[in-house]
Amino acid sequence: MHREHTKVIQIGNRVIGGGNPILIQSMTNTKTEDVKATVAQIQKLTAAGCDIIRCAVPTMEAAEALAEIKKEITIPLVADIHFDYKLAIAAMEYGADKIRINPGNIGGGDRIRAVVEKAKELGIPIRVGVNSGSLEKELVEKYHGVTAEGIVESALDKVRIIEELGYDNLVISIKSSDVMMCAKAHELIAKETNYPLHVGITESGTVLSGNIKSAVGLGIILSQGIGDTIRVSLTGDPLEEIKSAKLILRTLGLKKGGIEVVSCPTCGRTQIDLIGLANKVENMVEDIPLNIKVAVMGCVVNGPGEAKEADIGIAGGKGEGLLIKKGEIIRKIPEDQLLHALREELVNWSE
Numbered sequence: 001m002h003r004e005h006t007k008v009i010q011i012g013n014r015v016i017g018g019g020n021p022i023l024i025q026s027m028t029n030t031k032t033e034d035v036k037a038t039v040a041q042i043q044k045l046t047a048a049g050c051d052i053i054r055c056a057v058p059t060m061e062a063a064e065a066l067a068e069i070k071k072e073i074t075i076p077l078v079a080d081i082h083f084d085y086k087l088a089i090a091a092m093e094y095g096a097d098k099i100r101i102n103p104g105n106i107g108g109g110d111r112i113r114a115v116v117e118k119a120k121e122l123g124i125p126i127r128v129g130v131n132s133g134s135l136e137k138e139l140v141e142k143y144h145g146v147t148a149e150g151i152v153e154s155a156l157d158k159v160r161i162i163e164e165l166g167y168d169n170l171v172i173s174i175k176s177s178d179v180m181m182c183a184k185a186h187e188l189i190a191k192e193t194n195y196p197l198h199v200g201i202t203e204s205g206t207v208l209s210g211n212i213k214s215a216v217g218l219g220i221i222l223s224q225g226i227g228d229t230i231r232v233s234l235t236g237d238p239l240e241e242i243k244s245a246k247l248i249l250r251t252l253g254l255k256k257g258g259i260e261v262v263s264c265p266t267c268g269r270t271q272i273d274l275i276g277l278a279n280k281v282e283n284m285v286e287d288i289p290l291n292i293k294v295a296v297m298g299c300v301v302n303g304p305g306e307a308k309e310a311d312i313g314i315a316g317g318k319g320e321g322l323l324i325k326k327g328e329i330i331r332k333i334p335e336d337q338l339l340h341a342l343r344e345e346l347v348n349w350s351e
Contacts, residue, residue: 002225012076012097017196023051032062054078063090085111132176148184175202196228259285263296270298272316
């Protein structure tokens, strides 16, 4: 089921599915019980472009903290629950906008029923999550190992359990750290269900390897019209997850807004510190709400030509550089003033 046709689900003050914009999700890595630290991190993530935030709820104290956290934030709050169904119920009572559970690990039918009844009473969506790492033994045996088919069957089994309890306010997530298996599983499940899908490559790794695995995996899945919310899972600062998610969506043409910085790879002609300059430009444009392309070029040979495709650009020479707008050279600027001149142009931008 392509994202235009998935079921619309309301999560707090946002909606997903049915062709609504793909939302970016992340997860706090503070202790949820520490309300102040958790709120501070969520506010930073929100400013960076996070649409939905998830917090681990490993204790009753963490569940209670959700009520306080909720008062201080503006984006939907998802409670991540493992093993204890009482925490799922408490999290909803304390204000979670959505809960994430794996019905396979919170106990028997009565416990699942109790969670679903509470969700139904409060109208709270449930994200049913299945990871390749926790695939049931019988499905591993049936498919001779961990496979995309097994992951999909496991997820749909869990969905059925909740549907049979009369509830269909659901989001599905199926994750695997094997990128190609993950992509295949999403292709299979999209044919079988119309629930919105939360897409991510699990345990993808450190900032470098995690970004590459996530970009490849999410690129394959999202480009087929599959996926309603995404998370780039990185072992690092959650802010990096938001930056990467925005770049992936923008690269696929699925998100507008924000400045795109393009820069050349540097070569023997480069006579300014292009690497330093390009990084400074990327950081500098983060708070400027324009939907344009900025080029940072290393030399005056390719600079002006390549910057033509950008709305504005700078090209370095020896100790000085050019400011280029819509392919036209505007003026020469000393190297140490290039960044400042570019910022001035962007802050005072008019089409």
